[in-house]
Amino acid sequence: MTGKHLVLQTLKKKGVKYIFGYTGGAIMPIFDEMDKIGDFNFIMARHEQGAAFMAQGISRASLSTDTPQIGVCLTTSGPGAMNLATGIADAYMDSVPLVAITGQVATGVIATDAFQESDVVGVMMPICKQTYMPLCADDIELMVHEAFYVATTGRGGPVVLDIPKDVQDQKVSDDYSFDANTFRPYLPGFFYHPTPEREPLQRAIQLINRSERPIMFCGHGIINSNAGKLLQKFAEKVNIPIAFTLHGLSALPSDHRLSLGMMGMHGTVEANKAIMEADLLISFGMRFDDRVTGKLNEYARNADVIHVEIDPSEIDKNVGTTVAINADVYRTLHVLVNDPMLTYKPRRRWFESIADFRQVMAEDLKEEIDSGVGENNRLLMKSIVHNLSQLSGGKDLIVPDVGQHQMMAARFYSYQTENSWFASGGAGTMGVSLPMAIGVKMARPDERVWSISGDGGFQMNIQELGTIMEHQIDIKILIFNNGHLGMVRQWQTLFFDRRYAGTPMKSPDYGLIAQAYGIPYRKVEKTEEIIPALQYAIDNQGAIVLEFICDPSEVILPMVPAGGGFEDMIVKRPIPREPSTNNNGEDS
Incomplete structure (x- = not known):
């Protein structure tokens, strides 16, 4: 029995079906063994970063299926391993479990600056939950089992195993034995799924029952623990409106009567104003990051805070709590839903106020969506997303890239399917959409998957069209081409006197690129072409591939300026001033 065989044998026991990656010198023994045994579907990414995002996609999308899978990526040492770093950091920020296995140079030349050597353990340690380097074959099976355990228990996240090349080929000792059935890792308590304690639950129930203006927050923890249906039951039981973080979207239907939509920097007016007026915040599985809170010293100043969170380090980190419940949100909601002490309250005045908040931008948004075109008679992203939502019934799986179009997809698609939104949040990594959509499709092959990118993000991992071509993967790819890095341009419009430094960009002929990969293509430039093109897809x-020529001047509002509070929320676009010019007298 060799180290390479133990790696693959253990992956098989863990139910791994797909492995994403890219081969090379230091990982060749495992690849060779994988080819011999034929137990896995290997998906060759065109860049290792793509492999990490594919692994994320399969982990995230399969959470809500009967057979959850942990994404696994496999690369060589040096540049191969380093190219995984962005995808691993992204998974760490968004609490996504995955296991990355990298080759390393042989133990005899480690720390000699050998060919394609890099300190993988040192680099990855700050951006993942745990790193391992087995120095003999006997250690491998235990480390793989522990890697899966660490990745999936408590707050999920990535784990890295860096395996020297000679250890992959090494045989285990004559007295080697390992019993997976008795495997019980000794790890700190934060790796586990804690059950809520009764005393803080009782205090939380008292606050809920007496509150007049409560609001509930849904974060990624609801999605990761499959607690969407319980959240809906709980909200309906106590009649409390719900606002969502970026990652909380699709936990329950967007058109539910209690939904206020997304909160935060680009959240809805009704969500943000309700937070300002609330007397109680009930937070499930979220970390109160700066894009959600804005200016902390002004955030929900008159509200008590109940924070339910599996990771104790997040409690009281940014927002002080009145009642802290360090527990798994599914288990907590299960207890609350069945607690007879919780009471239903009509809260008519509160819901009337929320209805008034909702009207602040309602007419302007409807007018924009209905017109479909902006200042330059070019398409509006929000109108395209709205039409996609209408055609799909909000039931499809949406994988955005990062930027302005991402916020449009978050705000104007009506999510009806639980766990149907897969975005890079904490790290905000451009280039995620195309590779992550591949992993999402592998996890849920019978559902329709839309990859939505701006022209900037699409070009960052455009090479993964090769993976789609090779494996004939059915993904509907939308490119919102406004000739700029749209979100940065919006900030420049609002806060940098319209100096568009570094944001204009030219695109290649996407039609020719799609043709080169054997993928059908259509360009859309008129509003009357939007619905036929989407239906064609x-x-x-x-x-x-559908390319939409979009208005570069479109903005996503409301917007809370960086460092500002919700009282600084911009709900109307300022009157534009004359643009600044560059040294050639051209628009900059």
């Missing part, structure tokens, strides 16, 4: 069997 729906009807097409297989991947397709």
Whole structure:
């Protein structure tokens, strides 16, 4: 029995079906063994970063299926391993479990600056839950089992195993034995799924029952613990409105009567104003990051705070709590839903106020969506997303990239399917959409998957069209091309006197690129072409690329300026001034 065989044998026991990666010198023994045994579907990414995002996609999308899978990526040493770093950091920020296995140079030349050597353990340690380097074959099976355990228990996250090349080929000792059935890792308590304690629950119930203006927050913890249906039951039982973080979207239907939509920097007016007026915040599985809170010393100043969170380090980190419940949100909601002490309250005045908040931008948004075009007679992203939502019934799986279009997809798609939104949040990594959509499709092959990118993000991992071509993966690819890095341009419009430094960009001919990969393509420039093009993509069997020529001046409002509070929320676009010019007298 060799180290390479133990790696693959253990992955098989863990139910791994797909492995994403890229081969190379220091990982060749494991690849060779994988080819011999034929137990896995290997998906060769065109860049190792893509492999990490594919692994994320399969982990995230399969959470709500009967057979959850942990994404696994496999790369060589040096540049291969380093190219995983961004995807691993992204998974760590968003609490996504995955296991990354990298090759390393042989033990005899470690720390000699050998060819394609890099300190993988040192680099990855701050951006993942745990790192391992087995120095003999006997250690491998235990470390793989522990890696899966660490990745999936408590607050999820990535784990890295860096395996020297000679250890992959090494045989285990004559007295080697390992019994997976008796495997019980000795690890700190924060790796576990704690059950809520009764005393803080009782105090929380008292606060809920007496509150007049409560609001509930849904974060990624609801999605990760499959607690969407319980959240809906609890909200309906106590009649409390719900606002969502970026990662909380799709936990329950967007058109539910209690939904206020997304909160925070680009959240809805009703969500943000309700937070300002609330007397109680009930937070489930979120970390109160700066994009959600804005200016902390002004955040929900008159509200008590109940914070339910599996990771104790997040409690009282940014926002002080009145009642802290360090527990798994599914278990907590299960207890609350069945607690007879909780009472239903009509809260008519509170819901009337929320209805008034909702009207602040309602007419302007409807007018924009209905017109479909902006100042330059070019398409509006929010109108395209709205039409996609209408055509799909809000039931499809949406994988955005990062930027302005991401906020449009978050705000204007009506999510009806639980766990159907897969975005890079904490790290905000451009280039995620195309590779992550591949992993999402592998996890849920019978559902329709839309990859939505801006022209900037799409070009960052455009090479993964090759993976889609090779494996004939049915992904509907939308490119919102406004000729700029849209979100940065919006900030420049609002806060930098319209100096568009570093944001204009030219695109290649996406039609020719799609043709080179054997993927159908259509360009859309008029509003009357939007619905036929989207319907064409729906009807097409297989991947397709749709390019929409969008208005670069479109903005996503409301917007809370960086460092500002919700009282600084911008709900109307300022009257534009004359643009600054560069040294050639051209628009900059």
